[in-house]
Amino acid sequence: MRRLHGGLIGRWRRSLQLRVVTSTLLISLSVVTLLGLFLLGRVTQGILATQRRSALAEAEGGLRLAQATLLDLPSTSSADTVDEEIARLTDLLASQGGEVGTFDVLVLSSTDARAFISPVEDSSRSIDEVPVGLRPVVARRSQLAYAYTEVVRRGSRQPALVVGAPLSGNLVTGRYELYYVFPLGTEAATLSLVRRTMLGGGVGLAMLVAAVSGLVARQVVRPVRVAARTAERFAAGRLETRMAVHGEDEISRLGEAFNEMAAALQQKIGELQDLSRLQHRFVSDVSHELRTPLTTVRMAADLMHAARADFPPEVARAAELLANELDRFEALLADLLEISKLDAGAVALDAEPIDLVALAQRVVRGLAPLAARSGSDLVVRVPQGDAAIAECDGRRIERIVRNLVANAIEHGESRPIEVTVAGDPDAVAVVVRDHGVGLRPGDASRVFSRFWRGDPSRARHTGGTGLGLSIAIEDARLHGGWLQAWGEPGQGSVFRLTLPRRVGTELARSPLPLQPSAVPSA
Amino acid sequence: MVGVRGRVLVVDDDPALAEMLGIVLRSEGFEPYFVADGERAMAAFRQTKPDVVLLDIMLPGKDGLEVCRAIRAESGVPIVMLTARTDTIDVVLGLESGADDYVVKPFKPKELIARVRARLRRNEEVGPETLNIGDVEIDVAGHRVTRGDQQIALTPLEFDLLVALARKPRQVFTREVLLEQVWGYRHAADTRLVNVHVQRLRAKVERDPEQPEVVLTVRGVGYKAGPP
Numbered sequence: 214m215r216r217l218h219g220g221l222i223g224r225w226r227r228s229l230q231l232r233v234v235t236s237t238l239l240i241s242l243s244v245v246t247l248l249g250l251f252l253l254g255r256v257t258q259g260i261l262a263t264q265r266r267s268a269l270a271e272a273e274g275g276l277r278l279a280q281a282t283l284l285d286l287p288s289t290s291s292a293d294t295v296d297e298e299i300a301r302l303t304d305l306l307a308s309q310g311g312e313v314g315t316f317d318v319l320v321l322s323s324t325d326a327r328a329f330i331s332p333v334e335d336s337s338r339s340i341d342e343v344p345v346g347l348r349p350v351v352a353r354r355s356q357l358a359y360a361y362t363e364v365v366r367r368g369s370r371q372p373a374l375v376v377g378a379p380l381s382g383n384l385v386t387g388r389y390e391l392y393y394v395f396p397l398g399t400e401a402a403t404l405s406l407v408r409r410t411m412l413g414g415g416v417g418l419a420m421l422v423a424a425v426s427g428l429v430a431r432q433v434v435r436p437v438r439v440a441a442r443t444a445e446r447f448a449a450g451r452l453e454t455r456m457a458v459h460g461e462d463e464i465s466r467l468g469e470a471f472n473e474m475a476a477a478l479q480q481k482i483g484e485l486q487d488l489s490r491l492q493h494r495f496v497s498d499v500s501h502e503l504r505t506p507l508t509t510v511r512m513a514a515d516l517m518h519a520a521r522a523d524f525p526p527e528v529a530r531a532a533e534l535l536a537n538e539l540d541r542f543e544a545l546l547a548d549l550l551e552i553s554k555l556d557a558g559a560v561a562l563d564a565e566p567i568d569l570v571a572l573a574q575r576v577v578r579g580l581a582p583l584a585a586r587s588g589s590d591l592v593v594r595v596p597q598g599d600a601a602i603a604e605c606d607g608r609r610i611e612r613i614v615r616n617l618v619a620n621a622i623e624h625g626e627s628r629p630i631e632v633t634v635a636g637d638p639d640a641v642a643v644v645v646r647d648h649g650v651g652l653r654p655g656d657a658s659r660v661f662s663r664f665w666r667g668d669p670s671r672a673r674h675t676g677g678t679g680l681g682l683s684i685a686i687e688d689a690r691l692h693g694g695w696l697q698a699w700g701e702p703g704q705g706s707v708f709r710l711t712l713p714r715r716v717g718t719e720l721a722r723s724p725l726p727l728q729p730s731a732v733p734s735a
Numbered sequence: 736m737v738g739v740r741g742r743v744l745v746v747d748d749d750p751a752l753a754e755m756l757g758i759v760l761r762s763e764g765f766e767p768y769f770v771a772d773g774e775r776a777m778a779a780f781r782q783t784k785p786d787v788v789l790l791d792i793m794l795p796g797k798d799g800l801e802v803c804r805a806i807r808a809e810s811g812v813p814i815v816m817l818t819a820r821t822d823t824i825d826v827v828l829g830l831e832s833g834a835d836d837y838v839v840k841p842f843k844p845k846e847l848i849a850r851v852r853a854r855l856r857r858n859e860e861v862g863p864e865t866l867n868i869g870d871v872e873i874d875v876a877g878h879r880v881t882r883g884d885q886q887i888a889l890t891p892l893e894f895d896l897l898v899a900l901a902r903k904p905r906q907v908f909t910r911e912v913l914l915e916q917v918w919g920y921r922h923a924a925d926t927r928l929v930n931v932h933v934q935r936l937r938a939k940v941e942r943d944p945e946q947p948e949v950v951l952t953v954r955g956v957g958y959k960a961g962p963p
Contacts, residue, residue, distance in 0.1 A: 500819075501819040504819040504840035504841055505749050505752055505819065505840060506749075506751070506752075507840070507841040508752055508755075508817075508840040508841040508842060509749070509751045509752045509755045510841075511841040511842070511843060511844075512755045512756070512758075512759055512843070512844045513755060515843055515844045515845070516758065516759065516762070516844065539841075543841055563927075565955075566954055566955035567955065568955060568956075571909075575911070579922065600955075602955050607926065608925070608926070
């Protein structure tokens with residue numbers, strides 16, 4: 214039930230057509246209902262007014278006759294004669310009939326319970342048919358009064374109009390009231406027919422309007438749906454996708470506009486891809502062409518460096534500088550090539566299950582001499598105590614971790630550096646924590662920018678290329694992982710690498726916190 | 736100078752680099768020979784019978800990969816590639832063509848010499864020793880690998896790899912340990928070397944390389960020898 218409900222809501226939100234049809238149906242139904250009620254009221258009033266006019270005319274005629282008859286009675290008449298006369302009168306009045314159809318006539322005594330009813334043969338007629346509220350009105354007034362009520366005729370209840378007037382007789386006869394009961398069965402039937410017809414017609418009309426609106430909406434929505442599907446395909450990378458254009462209407466114009474936009478985008482994307490490929494190709498070629506002469510220079514420099522003891526001091530120092538700067542030159546070249554490859558998307562992930570604990574330990578072992586030289590204590594912590602295996606490209610991940618640890622040594626002010634490795638069912642994290650200069654506000658995101666230097670005035674020990682962290686973050690992204698930084702001036706800094714256990718899964722959270730718990734957030 | 740330690744054939748088209756390589760090799764006591772293009776490489780190889788080949792992958796004429804395959808077709812001589820490309824595909828192609836090891840330009844002279852020495856250093860003093868993995872028998876002193884009556888021809892490097900695994904049949908070797916023991920790398924190096932050579936070794940010693948019985952993969956760790 215709830216699913217059905219949810220499905221309906223979903224459909225409602227997804228389908229423009231459903232919304233158009235529903236709202237059209239609701240609006241047309243309410244308009245038809247209001248209109249129907251108004252018309253029905255007018256028709257009812259009209260019919261009843263006509264009927265009432267005739268009924269009043271009939272009653273007035275009858276009243277005059279009865280009044281005259283009653284006054285003409287000799288004052289010597291006995292009570293029985295009077296009763297007889299009134300019963301005859303009643304029958305006479307009832308038999309007149311006219312354009313108002315059949316009606317019944319009652320003459321009631323105002324002083325006692327005598328009642329004269331015509332026709333008498335039907336026992337269902339009684340003085341009860343005269344509405345209780347009408348009699349005092351009739352008794353008080355001297356002219357015609359009327360009220361609506363319900364009577365039973367031929368076994369069915371139907372509305373009726375009761376018209377009444379006082380009959381003033383003489384002393385012998387006493388006072389009477391004359392009542393006409395006009396059953397409104399015919400009028401009721403007519404009104405009921407009108408009501409049924411209007412209800413049917415109204416509902417039919419509303420349905421028709423809804424159907425028409427549905428049809429119209431469909432005609433508009435279908436091309437819109439096609440356009441949406443086409444746009445989705447285009448966004449998914451199928452740049453050759455186009456909309457089919459028929460005719461010259463608005464929808465076709467939409468299609469044409471879409472196709473023009475798609476063509477322009479495809480062209481631009483193609484140009485950019487070509488440009489990026491070309492650029493990568495160029496950087497790659499330059500770097501490779503540079504490598505052969507650089508190798509010769511490198512070997513020559515090393516040869517001279519090895520023999521520098523035999524040179525005069527200036528030349529020996531020059532040989533030293535040459536060899537050292539060649540190292541930087543090479544590192545820069547390698548990093549430039551790597552980043553151009555990453556930029557061009559020309560790298561393939563060579564993923565296999567790798568234990569990040571072992572990897573971190575290996576990196577720390579490799580960098581131990583550097584740490585010892587700068588006086589930093591370098592430890593690997595494994596709080597969970599066992600392997601943390603993730604599918605990744607070991608070469609790239611080792612490069613990231615080595616980069617983070619080398620950075621920590623460089624900026625760690627000879628204070629301890631901790632490398633923590635931990636995992637949860639979905640992800641594995643490596644956190645490198647130093648207690649050095651830390652990062653200034655805003656630097657946590659800038660450290661990953663190319664050629665960014667934390668503090669230009671600071672001397673560089675390890676001579677990084679300024680591209681290390683930029684490459685590291687690209688490598689992390691390549692794995693669908695995160696590389697994040699935290700730091701406070703004087704509190705040191707934290708770099709956290711989080712990798713999904715399986716390539717291609719989305720990371721939701723990291724097994725380790727980025728911000729160290731010991732440091733209050735500023 | 737410590738006398739001649741080995742004959743090295745340098746296949747490289749860049750005259751300055753070739754000359755510099757010659758200077759460095761000679762200073763380390765090697766005896767270098769040079770050939771500048773791929774077409775003449777095989778003739779020079781047959782003529783000089785080198786102990787190690789230094790092969791530039793980018794060559795005019797025949798390219799380095801073809802030269803590599805041609806040499807491998809007739810000899811197990813150690814081949815060290817010189818490459819300017821670090822792209823996985825180039826390195827793997829070179830290794831699959833039969834190269835034992837590679838150095839990436841620009842390399843330091845020491846690095847190159849270390850690679851060449853590692854390829855030349857063989858287990859000199861081995862007593863008679865026979866190892867078994869499955870139905871494969873290894874005669875360590877005689878450098879022979881046989882399955883039944885059939886001899887399996889391995890390059891010296893593949894032989895060393897198989898012996899390293901077979902000597903400790905229960906031990907799982909990480910790629911890094913194998914790089915150190917077989918290739919002589921003291922620092923972490925490219926583990927693709929191990930992957931490619933294990934594949935080549937399997938192609939030769941396994942009955943079905945898809946379902947190895949001699950060299951087993953231990954997922955997430957490395958390799959180990961199959962049961963004897």
